[in-house]
Amino acid sequence: xxxxxxxxxxxxxxxxxxxxxxxxxxxxxxxxxxxxxxxxxxxxxxxxxxxxxxxxxxxxxxxxxxxxxxxxxxxxxxxxxxxxxxxxxxxxxxxxxxxxxxxxxxxxxxxxxxxxxxxxxxxxxxxxxxxxxxxxxxxxxxxxxxxxxxxxxxxxxxxxxxxxxxxxxxxxxxxxxxxxxxxxxxxxxxxxxxxxxxxxxxxxxxxxxxxxxxxxxxxxxxxxxxxxxxxxxxxxxxxxxxxxxxxxxxxxxxxxxxxxxxxxxxxxxxxxxxxxxxxxxxxxxxxxx
Numbered sequence: 314x315x316x317x318x319x320x321x322x323x324x325x326x327x328x329x330x331x332x333x334x335x336x337x338x339x340x341x342x343x344x345x346x347x348x349x350x351x352x353x354x355x356x357x358x359x360x361x362x363x364x365x366x367x368x369x370x371x372x373x374x375x376x377x378x379x380x381x382x383x384x385x386x387x388x389x390x391x392x393x394x395x396x397x398x399x400x401x402x403x404x405x406x407x408x409x410x411x412x413x414x415x416x417x418x419x420x421x422x423x424x425x426x427x428x429x430x431x432x433x434x435x436x437x438x439x440x441x442x443x444x445x446x447x448x449x450x451x452x453x454x455x456x457x458x459x460x461x462x463x464x465x466x467x468x469x470x471x472x473x474x475x476x477x478x479x480x481x482x483x484x485x486x487x488x489x490x491x492x493x494x495x496x497x498x499x500x501x502x503x504x505x506x507x508x509x510x511x512x513x514x515x516x517x518x519x520x521x522x523x524x525x526x527x528x529x530x531x532x533x534x535x536x537x538x539x540x541x542x543x544x545x546x547x548x549x550x551x552x553x554x555x556x557x558x559x560x561x562x563x564x565x566x567x568x569x570x571x572x573x574x575x576x577x578x579x580x581x582x583x584x585x586x587x588x589x590x591x592x593x594x595x596x597x598x599x600x601x602x
Contacts, residue, residue: 319395323373324366331424331586332460335484336582337376338590339464339477346468357423357467359563360416361460364427367409368456371435373431376443383502385471386602422466432493444507447514454488462594479538480593484586486531490562491582521566524578530560531555535589547596551589558585 340347340354347354373391375381381392390396396404409431416424438453458481465477489511496503496510497517503510512520532555539548561578568574 314532316395319390321388323396323401323404324375324408325369325373329362329365329369329585330590331583332365332457333358333362333403334363334587334590335458336460336464338480338593339461340468341594341597342474343469344601348601350468353419354468356415357419357464360412360419360425361463361467363408363412363415364430364463365412365414365460367405367407368431368434370401370405370408372439374398374405375435375439377401379444379506379508382506383499385499385502395510399576416463417469418528420470420471421465422470423463425472426459426463426466430456430463432456434460445509447509450489450492451510452510457488458482458484463517476538476542476602479534483531483538483589485536486527486534487582487586489527490524490531490558491579491586492576493524494565494579494582496520498572498579518566521568521571525562525566532559539592543592543596544600547592551592554585554588558582 314410337358340357344588370567372388377391377398379388380389386392391398395545402425407538413427415537416427434456438449438456442449461477461480461484462473465474466472493511497512500510500512500517503513511523532552535555536552538547539551543551558578558581561574561581565571565574565578
């Protein structure tokens with residue numbers, strides 16, 4: 314891997330893209346504003362993507378020692394030696410500051426939500442809680458929804474609205490389903506790195522019950538959003554995919570092949586959230602037309 318690819322890898326591109334898609338979704342809730350001010354939208358999205366990438370790079374810098382101990386993460390740019398810690402921290406802070414500065418040209422509300430994301434991910438999650446408590450991901454989950462609010466605020470010039478907040482809430486609930494399922498799959502890795510994820514501390518069965526409870530909450534929030542703000546067709550599709558993630562969650566806690574079913578749920582949870590985003594974006598465009 315060359316240096317450029319290593320820096321891209323440092324930003325966790327797959328994670329960054331999913332978070333960025335959340336920001337686009339927040340923006341597209343008010344599609345009319347994007348149509349009327351397209352340049353503003355483009356600048357806002359550049360600021361958001363840079364900020365997300367910088368925050369993820371900073372997370373990788375903080376986690377470099379534990380990543381080196383885990384089979385799943387040992388080939389990342391820092392533990393594999395492709396980038397030095399000094400190069401990583403300079404890159405992360407530079408990209409973060411650049412994203413924040415650009416966001417100020419849009420409005421301070423976007424900057425506010427970007428700062429919320431930084432506070433709850435690399436700081437409160439990676440630095441302060443990940444190694445100390447199994448509640449870590451519940452704290453970090455707030456950062457996952459911050460891009461949605463940033464996108465909304467950048468487009469509308471408003472700090473808060475119930476529609477993007479419901480998507481933020483859905484992401485907060487989705488995050489434990491997503492992370493705890495992969496933590497079940499890689500439980501031994503987390504134990505080796507001494508990270509107190511829920512399956513390590515409370516066991517796989519208790520974690521499966523917790524995943525099921527959060528999946529029910531996720532279904533309720535997304536179904537409510539669809540039925541309240543979208544057409545019957547779009548809400549029906551959202552509900553069907555919600556039923557699918559409920560089924561996989563229930564299957565997990567009665568499974569005889571827990572690791573395989575946990576990985577299936579992890580993969581599907583990514584697909585599920587992507588579909589939810591695209592349904593909201595598509596409906597917003599069609600509703601405008």
